[in-house]
Amino acid sequence: MIKPQMFAVSAGQIILQGTALSCIRQDRVLFEQLDVSVRSGELLQIAGKNGAGKSSLLRILAGLAQADDGSLYYLQQPIARVYADYAANLCYIGHHSGIHEQLTALENISFWRAASGIAPADDFALLATLGLAGLEDVPCRMLSAGQQRRVSLARLWFTNCQLWILDEPFTALDQAAIAMLQQHFFAHLQQGGAIILTTHQSLSVAFVHQSKLELAYRW
Numbered sequence: 001m002i003k004p005q006m007f008a009v010s011a012g013q014i015i016l017q018g019t020a021l022s023c024i025r026q027d028r029v030l031f032e033q034l035d036v037s038v039r040s041g042e043l044l045q046i047a048g049k050n051g052a053g054k055s056s057l058l059r060i061l062a063g064l065a066q067a068d069d070g071s072l073y074y075l076q077q078p079i080a081r082v083y084a085d086y087a088a089n090l091c092y093i094g095h096h097s098g099i100h101e102q103l104t105a106l107e108n109i110s111f112w113r114a115a116s117g118i119a120p121a122d123d124f125a126l127l128a129t130l131g132l133a134g135l136e137d138v139p140c141r142m143l144s145a146g147q148q149r150r151v152s153l154a155r156l157w158f159t160n161c162q163l164w165i166l167d168e169p170f171t172a173l174d175q176a177a178i179a180m181l182q183q184h185f186f187a188h189l190q191q192g193g194a195i196i197l198t199t200h201q202s203l204s205v206a207f208v209h210q211s212k213l214e215l216a217y218r219w
């Protein structure tokens, strides 16, 4: 069942916009004069070959790295001016899982909830939804790569953030988990959320507002 709209930004409004962005790494221009934006209800896929600069772009969009040129706006405000608001509305999950490997799945989730100021809830049920029933108390370092990825993605089931920036979220997931995650994306977008992601896979769900930005590999 779709939860009622809970985001401040209304459907179709641009949440994040980058204009004329440039990024140089190791003397190589990954991209320049790049315009990118995502609206409420939209999924934006960043595609491109290995090394094209997808993760670098995501890190810039998440405010974790500086563009070499260009501007970034959150709700039409320069990001530096409203960064606290932006960070509070952003769920970024990078290449690395972001989980603490010595902690169990339950402990990781409990930590994220506390860090986000979200009240405790039935995390056993959440982990069961994610196919991790019976593994709640196992240190994450003893879980498989796909199971660790599922724990990492658990945040997406309780975050209140409108914008999700996800770097290769399907990595290590089996087909069933990929399908479940895409259904979850669908529900998030239906509620007015927005998603920017990188993936080398094709998306099997037809999202209502979906766009793709192909980054060319530049020498």
Ligand SMILES: Nc1ncnc2c1ncn2[C@@H]1O[C@H](COP(=O)(O)OP(=O)(O)OP(=O)(O)O)[C@@H](O)[C@H]1O
Pocket (backbone or CB within 6 Å): 025, 026, 030, 048, 049, 050, 051, 052, 053, 054, 055, 056, 057
């Ligand atoms: N912090 C950094 N310092 C120096 N070089 C970097 C840094 N981050 C990325 N690079 C370089 O920038 C290029 C693009 O890297 P990036 O991770 O953005 O590519 P990608 O498109 O996400 O690749 P993949 O599909 O393999 O994940 C690579 O050549 C990489 O070595």
